[in-house]
């Protein structure tokens with residue numbers, strides 16, 4: 305499995321007369337973990353939706369490994385891109401293991417059963433999100449964080465070369481936030497994820513893109529992007545940014561009051 309190169313080139317997304325994102329360009333090199341950050345309503349989910357082909361660009365192009373994502377055959381796309389969406393309408397009357405096994409579908413012929421290799425992949429996906437003990441539980445009786453972990457496991461079981469995740473740490477306790485992001489970063493795949501927690505984004509992402517009012521206002525390594533000035537301009541908050549003494553990653557500390565920049 306090789307990782308995918310993702311190129312978003314001058315993409316504009318609209319809903320009726322409204323612009324959701326305007327002329328956005330982003331590149332994720334094979335194997336990179338790219339964080340999309342920005343305030344509520346800045347267009348993060350919309351941009352992710354165009355990558356996993358739910359929202360067609362009004363202008364511009366999404367390319368996976370150089371080819372137009374919107375022209376790929378569905379099955380080919382499903383073997384390439386896996387998505388974990390925000391608040392999915394996922395009320396499966398299935399056991400957890402069966403939900404994770406759905407991730408193998410794009411790799412199988414119609415009605416083919418699970419091979420030993422599928423079983424191994426499903427096991428390792430369950431392990432990666434600490435859900436082995438939940439394997440036989442009914443999915444629809446899980447807690448919010450447990451469901452989120454299982455849906456991440458389903459995406460992992462798909463063995464995508466590009467993984468797109470919208471707020472994957474939503475609902476997760478801190479231990480699982482760290483372990484899931486760690487597992488994602490270690491994947492041989494390219495990962496594009498929207499995150500609200502800037503300190504987690506700073507630690508786990510190779511590069512960040514900042515969306516503000518539907519446009520990219522900054523991009524680059526976290527240490528270059530996360531400055532008090534940017535946080536004041538984009539979020540309207542006062543913050544200090546220091547280098548974390550243990551991790552070496554930028555550490556953002558917010559404090560009350562108006563930013564003075």
Ligand SMILES: Nc1ncnc2c1ncn2[C@@H]1O[C@H](COP(=O)(O)OP(=O)(O)OP(=O)(O)O)[C@@H](O)[C@H]1O
Pocket residue numbers: 319322324342343344345346347348349350351
């Ligand atoms: N189908 C739609 N029709 C009209 N407006 C929409 C539609 N989808 C999204 N929007 C609007 O587009 C803007 C961007 O929404 P989006 O969900 O992409 O933001 P976001 O950055 O993911 O926000 P959050 O951090 O709250 O998840 C919002 O103002 C939203 O209300």
